[in-house]
Amino acid sequence: MTLESHPTPFSSLDDYVALPRVESLALSPDGQRVVLTVATLTRDQTSYERALWSVSADGTGIPTRLTRSVKGESGAAFTASGDILFVSARADAAADKPDKLDKDAEAAQLWLLPACGGEARAITRLAGGVSGIAAVTTAATSLVIAADLLPSAADLEADALARKERTEKKVVAILHESYPVRFWDHDLGPAEPHLLALDLADLHDTITGPVSSTEADAPAPYPADLPRPRDLTPSPGRTMDTAGQALTPDGSTLIVALRVAEQRSGRYVLVSLDVATGAQTVLFDEPKVDFESPNVSLDGRQIAFVRSAMSTPVGPADQELWVADLDGGHPRRLAADWDRWPTSLIFDAPHAVGPHAGVTTALIVTADHDGRGPIFRVPLDGGAPEQLTTDDFSYTNVCVDAQTGDLVALRSSWIAPAHPVLIGRSGTVTMLATPAPLPDVPGTITEVETRAEDGARVRAWLLLPAAEDGARVRAWLLLPAGAAQEHPAPLLLWIHGGPLNSWNAWSWRWSPLLAVARGYAVLLPDPALSTGYGLDFIARGWNAWGAKPYTDLLAIVDAAEKLPEIDETLTAAMGGSFGGYMANWVAGHTDRFRAIVSHASLWSLDQFNGTTDDSQYWQSIFSAQGMIDNSPHRAVRDIVTPMLVIHGDHDYRVPIGESLRLWSELAEHHATANGSTQHKFLFFPDENHWVLGPQHAVVWYETVFAFLDQHVHGAGWKRPRLLG
Structure with missing residues (x-):
């Protein structure tokens, strides 16, 4: 394919770093809207700020900017009612003025932007902030967030008090009692990763009344107008370094790949976690095997996941696609002869008509393939995978429209940065509007x-x-x-x-x-x-x-x-x-x-x-x-x-x-x-x-x-x- 030969943004490094970048995508429950997270260069050109943009899912219209703040927004997801959740370290006007010594005062929190319009509001106020949205369902008010809590803290208030004391004493030391101690570019600890459940039905518009404390050093109570996060994973150590999690549509069950520590090593087991009680049931656990990337079907009856034996110096192990009932029953491997490694997987939408009406019969899977990253439809009956996209692009962030079975995703190649597209059930691809238009490229x-x-x-x-x-x-x-x-x-x-x-x-x-x-x-x-x-x-x-x-x-x-x-x-x-x-x-x-x-x-x-x-x-x-x-x-x-x-x-x-x-x-x-x-x-x-x-x-x-x-x-x- 021949590309433009006239001057392009790639001729200037300043022009190149200033190009806007689409980083992620989320699809609304009704399949009508797509929310993009877009990074743009700050005015001083030293960092990137992120904002949420809305575009139509059918390829029409123009992008609309939804958020604007100095700290930026990321990790967008939709609630069942169409509200938009995101994570941001923007200032919370409803919070107390932070202590100047408190390094966690600007920690990222979970925010909600109402579908009916109006200002976004913070719906968490955790001292250590929110790490991200772990799992959300578009059919219930429950969701799960990831957050780090200090190991000595018995509750959210104690965590806030302990963090304040460490900050005031200028203590940054970390005592490690397990491996690892670092990850990519940051030190681990002293806080440990937790999964916390929220119920948006507990979100109120007014504060029921202030609660005062008689002791100056007593922790402030968690705000009564916000849904109180419930710790699903007390005393986790590093076990909440998960390899993926997914909620059932009714929000009652979390399927999560939990890390099991073994000397210096770790492996992932698949666990069913009751959101109401925190009770855990191990579904799949094998020595020297990882179970990762769980996904739940739209009817809540099946789970899909990746099973991979641990590699040894003798040779690499394969990565296998599996499905099972929600309780772990009737497990079976899919596409056993398919020699590709899945990079993402979700359940296809149920058939609208025909002999399989109301039934999901396939997974939607992405995988590296011959220098591309296409989308495949993998039948649940064990049949051969069907390559849905056949262009020279790679696809990520794939979402399924439950009503039509259409897909939206980000796609890219070496001549096209990530951009949102609509993929029909037959594989036709339509570009969606974007605030980051594709740049002209040389050569x-x-x-x-x-x-x-x-x-x-x-x-x-x-x-x-x-x-x-x-x-x-x-x-x-x-x-x-x-x-x-x-x-x-x-x-x-x-x-x-x-x-x-x-x-x-x-x-x-x-x-x-x-x-x-x-x-x-x-x-x-x-x-x-x-x-x-x-x-x-x-x-x-x-x-x-x-x-x-x-x-x-x-x-x-x-x-x-x-x-x-x-x-x-x-x-x-x-x-x-x-x-x-x-x-x-x-x-x-x-x-x-x-x-x-x-x-x-x-x-x-x-x-x-x-x-x-x-x-x-x-x-x-x-x-x-x-x-x-x-x-x-x-x-x-x-x-x-x-x-x-x-x-x-x-x-x-x-x-x-x-x-x-x-x-x-x-x-x-x-x-x-x-x-x-x-x-x-x-x-x-x-x-x-x-x-x-x-x-x-x-x-x-x-x-x-x-x-x-x-x-x-x-x-x-x-x-x-x-x-x-």
Whole structure:
């Protein structure tokens, strides 16, 4: 497909970070309205603020903004009556003026925007705030929220008092009694995650009367005009780090995937929780098996979930679709021969007419598939899945209209950011109105594939013949405008993270169009370990990251370099997370690239083993010998390619020690006598795994492009202005 060649927002980093971004979607109970959460750049250009917008679900009309606040809104959901729930740290006019010492005074709360119009009002006032809406039903007044409470607190008032005392004494210390202690970019504790039930029928318009306390240090009572949250999970430890939950339509039962702690490890069991009493009934529990992503049918009679045995160094385990009765009876696996991993699942709407009128006969499932993320309809009778969407897009946030069976979702590709669409039962797709129109993009996109070293399929975009007897490797290839045999473009190999991942959907953090706008061709391959090609394709790289994934990458680069539009003498490579690992591995095992960018990368696997926030999982997928054989640091002396190392100090998934050691060893083995080196290290003291600040993202790209231009094109080094 050919794209616009005139100037686009991707030509300017300032214009790029200012593009509005659709982040999530919710469908009203009557199927008439869609609420979008949209992020826009703040006036000072240092962060993003989020607001809720309403659009028609049939593709007509124009977007209407629903909320506006300094703190922004997120996590929208509908109640049975059509009111909109959301989470926000905006000021609550009905609350007491907060103590200046109270850091939790601006904690996010749950808010309700009436369907009939009027101001939004806060419907919780928890000292530690609300983490999110855990589950809501559009047929009852019950809902469940997630919130953190201190382990010593017997009730909500005690939690508020304990938090106030910690704040006044300036105590931030945390005593850990279990593993883990960190997650991605934040410390865990001292508060623990809880699930709290709310009944909106208890929400009143007037306060029944103030309750005074005779003791100055006594906790203030929870507001009587608000529905009092009921703790469904007292003394949970870390067990409320759930893997999904869903309410029955009547709001009486919560099906939840609860974490069971086992030494350092944890696994998820499927539990039925009575919302009125908190009583728990275990439905599915197997050693070394996870039960995740539960969903309840619209009639409340069935549940669906994902069952997956834990992987071992021997090989990856499959992820299976299962359904059962609400009480766990009659469990059965669906689509047993379907070699794809579900990324989301919901029940289809009941049939309106015919022999199955009033009956739900399928699940609606998304899954990575051949470099895309389509929607599938999976029959409950065990029949083969039907691919509902067949375009080059990936779909997320899928919602079912219970009346018509139509779907609404967000879809995206590498040339289109996430945007809302309506999908008919036959698979027809209609774009909905959006306050974030799709931007013009530079260049062209095509598909490339070749045969891997072992005959496996390696794919990218621009289809080339593949061997009849072997697997192939494929990728997306984005070409700049004007790239031709007379004017071939330099090639950037971008390696995805994960590694259980696929280059199949838009990413605001990694935008190849920014490089395309600067004249580079960008190759986005799915090597061994990538999802969407079957379990065997993943297994090819299992416990051997430096083997087939590496040779797959070289094979697809070979194929791309044969294209007349590519200058095979001007190539570079870059990647983040697992992609950073592969960038490090590439650097130590070939000199074919002119420059290598390594972001948030794994360097020394023995060191990473005990410092990542989830070392148990890491040890479950690698053998001791595998860690030794596949550690990039062992080839540091063989590195000849200039490297740009990038890391954020708040990255706990791949701790900063990886890049600190990489930088130290590059200096040890490759610095000159006066300490100078061809390598560079870009460090973000307050960023995490992704580098999310808008201006930090600008600095990230400015540094990357300056480094690439220096070593790919021989340009003089141009230090980004904001780096001093």
